Structure formats: structure tokens, C-alpha cells
Amino acid sequence: MHQTFDAALGINLLHANQQGAEHNRAHFDQWGIICLNVMSSPGAGKTVLLERTLAALTNEFKIAVIEGDMTTELDANRLRQYNVPVIAINTGRSCHLDSKMVAGGIHCLAHEYNPSDFDLLLVENVGNLVCPAEFEVGEHAKVALLSVTEGEDKPLKYPVMFQEADCLLITKTDLAPYLEIDISQIEANVRQMNPHVTIIQVSAKTNDGLENWFNWLRNAVQSNTAKSVMSLT
Amino acid sequence: MHETDMTKALIATLQDWWKAQSEPKISCVHLVVGKFTCVEPLSLQFAFEVQSQNTFLEGTKLSIRETPLIAFCHHCQQEYHPEIGIQYACPQCHSPMEDIRSGRELKIDRVEYSTNTIEDTYAPNF
């Protein structure tokens, strides 16, 4: 005798990943850390941006890095020069970080350091414009990078990441004069699907615009600190 | 490639459910996948066939229903169909796409399964 049933589940396909992300976020909130998920296609300038960020802000905030983009094994070592904990995650052949991998990273951080000492966790995701946006890792905000060499049409063609981004950095602006690129068109294309995103143009070569990015970060960290102070009272 | 990970996530989620239901035989899993996601149904179908082998989902059918991208323009007070890859703003008033009504789904909608009754388990096998 067989009995057949039809069960309505209505569970998100990424339910397991989302639960993991909530676990991570609970840690961050308990430790008073703000976590940013930094995403782009390979080579858009994530690691260089993190280098500039660490060079400028390590005396203001206590920062840790999770390095998931292992295309060059040197990325993590480049960042370690700034004397911050850099947890390299071997993503294997995975094309994105998921919340479990990041959980491994933050448990490691909590094991070796006092996690409550940290203000900011920067997660460099795997270089890929498609799915990292779909796999949340517990971040408080998503930062997407698009370099001027990638063309105006990329936000239209890879919309999910640009639609989800809280902050978009248009990188390598020093190269714009050599290309036929209309940066205002990039911005317009992104705003078609994400009108409230903060867009910042930067060049890690000339340092143009980096101060605006640092201010965005300062603001993110300060509003998080304010929030945890509020929750204590 | 990420469909491999999506499938891993799908199997993990189903496994939680399956264990909670005292491990029934699942014959078909119905998914709803929006067009405004990073999931390609054909790749997902293929990945599922490969990855379900030798698991509790071996032989289970995967049925995928795609949903179109539909946005609602608050200025025009009406729905429209953005053209993925080309244009997302409202075609009438060019307001940005803000309110997505369909197309972001990545959902396990339903599961068809069967349980063996006790007589079945103890029935002699002629």
C-alpha cells in the first residue's frame, strides 16, 4: 500500500544559506561588527581597494578581512602587510562565498582574537558578477564594484548584483580618458533598477574619490556603533 | 556553474524537511524560479540529475516553473514587464524599477511524496 501526498513547502531554495547568514549576522551584532560584502567581476579592483582602505583606516577602526577571491593566492598576503587579520577561505571551485564558508572564517577570527574588538569586517567575494549577490553571507550591506573598462551595459546585463547593491564603486576612473566610456551612462543604467544606491567614482591609482568611499565607510561604522550603544541603554 | 551550488543548497534544504517527515520517498519537487535571478532552469535541471544520484533524491523528478519579471510603477499605477538586459525603467514615464512584483522567486513550492504503510513494509514478497 502506497499513500501519496502533496506538501506545500514554500521554502526559499536558499533557505539553508539564509539561516547560515542569520547565524553570522547574529555574531556580528553581538560583537558590534559591521560586515560588508564586496563583490565584482574578476579584476575590477577589489583587492587594491581593500589595500587602500586598510592603509587609510586601520588607525581609525579595527578591521578584519575575509578573502574569498583566491584567483591570485597573493591577495591575502598583499592585505596582511597592513597588519590586520586576513582569513583566506579556500572556495575551491565555487563561484561565490556562501554563509557556511564565512561562518568558518568568523569562528576562526573569534578563536584567535577577541571579536568584540573589531569594528569592520570586509569580505572580498569571489570575482563573479552573477551569483554572489544571491548568496548572502550575513553582511549588513553589499558593495559592488564596476570598473570603467567593463562597459556601460554591464549593469543591464547582470542586473541582480547592481539591483541589490547598497553602494556602487565605479573603479579605475583614471582609465576613462583612454576609453570610449560614458560614466554617466553607467550611473543611469544602475539607477534604472536601483534608484537609492550610493554611487562613488574612485581611482586607486590617483586616489581620486577614495575619500568619499572612506566617508561612506565611516558613516556605516558610526551608525552601527550608535545602534549598539542605543541597544545597551 | 553556480547551479551546482544552488542544487547543493536545494538538496540540503530538502534533506532537513525529509528527515523531519520520517524520510518518505519523494517523487517530485516543484520549484518556482523567477527570471530575475541568477538561476538557469536547464542548468539546474542537469545539476539536479547529477547531484541527486546515490542520495535520498535519486530518481526524484524536478519540475521548474519560471515566473516573468513584473514590476509595478507607482507613478503610472500599473504593472509593466521590464526587458531584462535592455530596459528596467517604466516604459511610459521612465521611473526606475523599484517595486518588483514577480521574478525574484527561488522557491521550493511543493513536494510530492509517498509513504509506505506498515503492511507494505511487512508484506511478503511473492
Ligand SMILES: Nc1nc2c(ncn2[C@@H]2O[C@H](COP(=O)(O)OP(=O)(O)O)[C@@H](O)[C@H]2O)c(=O)[nH]1
Ligand atoms: N589603472 C588602474 N588600475 C587599477 C585600479 N584598481 C585596480 N587596478 C588594477 O586592476 C588589476 C586587478 O586589481 P585587483 O584589485 O587584483 O582586482 P580584483 O580581482 O577585483 O581583486 C590590478 O592590476 C590592479 O593594479 C585603478 O583604480 N586604476
Ligand SMILES: [Mg+2]
Ligand atoms: Mg582580489
Ligand SMILES: [Zn+2]
Ligand atoms: Zn557561530
Ligand SMILES: [Zn+2]
Ligand atoms: Zn556562484
Ligand SMILES: [Zn+2]
Ligand atoms: Zn510609469
